[in-house]
Amino acid sequence: MKLIGSYTSPFVRKISVILLEKGITFEFVNELPYNAENGVSQYNPLGKVPALVTDDGEVWYDSxxxxxxxxxxxxxxxxxxxxPHASLKMRQIxxxxxxxxxxxxxxxxxxxxxxxxxxETELLRQREKISRGLDALEGYVTDGTLQAEPLNVANIAVACAIGYINFRRxxxxxxxxxxxLIKLVETLFQRESFARTEPPKA
Ligand SMILES: N[C@@H](CCC(=O)N[C@@H](CS)C(=O)NCC(=O)O)C(=O)O
Structure with a gap:
């Protein structure tokens, strides 16, 4: 299996964490989607990472x-x-x-x-989305919908999102x-899968 991605992408990190947690062996193909020259579109016509190439050569994209x-x-x-309903709830998160x-x-x-x-208007618009999103997530932690255990697509995605906003300040x-939310992500960041997928410092 090949994962096409970049080391700083939070979407790619989400998939890397899932692969590591499941113990699935994969080859990481480093592609920088924002570089003028990159090979991402041969896997995903939208030019976005992650894309996953299966051993049968099938390609999946959108995390x-x-x-x-x-x-x-x-x-x-x-x-x-x-x-099914509990599953849908996790996918909503x-x-x-x-x-x-x-x-x-x-x-x-x-x-x-x-x-x-x-x-400035666009930056403010995006900041408000982030702020409202984080408030909603805090609500899910408070009412018990969102927990650190068991590991699932929801708590992994939340930790990757917060890891990214920390990384990019x-x-x-x-x-x-x-x-x-602080407690939730602190717990998740202790896992080896998160330590191994931390975005590069420089
Ligand atoms: N909805 C997509 C989003 C993926 C995405 O936006 N990836 C970024 C990197 S973090 C990208 O490849 N952007 C390149 C572009 O938009 O041209 C997913 O969940 O996989």
Missing amino acids: PLIAEYLELLDIAPEMLPRE EALADGIMDAALVSVREQARPVAQQS VSPGWCVDRPG
């Missing part, structure tokens, strides 16, 4: 789809509850965490533009008034 494909392999631990990653990514791209071309004050 929730890849996660779902990996569940079909029936390799423990299961990353979704068996009960995964979508929320993915949305926070999307907003953080847009912010980072916007801030990489020359200052005169940056839109997108919302430096995110932990103020969100004690549940």
